[in-house]
Amino acid sequence: MKTKSARIIAMIILSVALIGGLLYMSSRKQDAKSPSRASASDSNMSISKRNDVAQGSNRVGGVLPPIHQPLKESLPILRRMADSGHPMAACRLAAEYQFCAVAISRANRLDDIASADKTGLQENKHTKFKLLDPALPDDAIHCDGIDSPSSLTIVQAWRRAAELGNVKAMTNYAVGNGLFAKDTLSNIDELKTYKVNAEKYARRAAELGDGGALLSLAAAYAPQTHELMPSLLTQAVEIDVQESLSLYLLAKDRIPGDADNDALRKFVEGKIAATAEYASPEQVSNAKAAAISRGATWKTSRFPNEREIPALARGRVLDLELNECE
Secondary structure (H helix, E strand, C coil), X not given: CHHHHHHHHHHHHHHHHHHHHHHHHHHHHHHHHHHHHHHHHHHHHHHHHHHHXXXXXXXXXXXXXXXXXXXXXXXXXXXXXXXXXXXXXXXXXXXXXXXXXXXXXXXXXXXXXXXXXCCCHHHHHHHHHHHHCCCHHHHHHHHCCCCCCCHHHXXXXXXXXXXXXXXXXXXXXXXXXXXXHHHCXXXXXXXXXXXXXXXXXXXXXXXXXXXXXXXXXXXXXXXXXXXXXXXXXXXXXXXXXXXXXXXXHHHHHHXXXXXXXXXXXXXXXXXXXXXXXXXXXXXXXXXXXXXXXXXXXXXXXXXXXXXXXXXXXXCCCCCCCHHHCC
């Protein structure tokens, strides 16, 4: 009996040992797998974090300084935001440069007039400036403490904003508003760059819904626009009757039918009639087809008001206001 009992006890001990061994080996295998799962989890987490960082670097945020803030206070902010790739900040920076260059030029011109004045008003320049240029005192305050930006600085700032994708900046750059005639010789290299880029940016802005770009480009392609004092955009493109007619037809279809747009609508209708005189029947047919096709794919156009019609007739738009970049 003792021998039999001893055998039973030995078998029990052996079974327990075997079970314990199996459990131990199983736990070792699970432990061996755990680092792998942890590593995968960590790897996924790091990838997620890297994606967040990458996305964050592409999302350039920030609130632009108020329009009424003096430029000497907002300039460092705008420069920093523009350098980081903020399209609206880059556009606003270019607009500020151009605004203050013009304001300082006006102030210098009126200062010369006041200095030459012999009637005693020289002693009260502020009053005289207010009479001759009512907006100048406020504009001068906005630009106080800022050196007049060079024309090269201005056009490069517009080009940078256009490159970053700001639609208003694309239009303003494309029509040549940042290039001043008085500085033509000092901007030869930038003019060469402009000639390469102008048509591209005008077309892109038109595709993205800028009615000013659409009408400026239509005018630039039109033969009649090349006859007298053509804009820079007009000089940067080749005459293309069919393309001009197509863009004018697209504009006609998109201009709102309310009374506020009567003058602009009549202007476009007149341009269609004038341009069609240069076109063959085939060109007219092709222009209509292209207008329909673009109407289905180009973004809805937002048109300037009637005060810009004289500029639009020459293939350009008026200078951008500081609040129009947003």
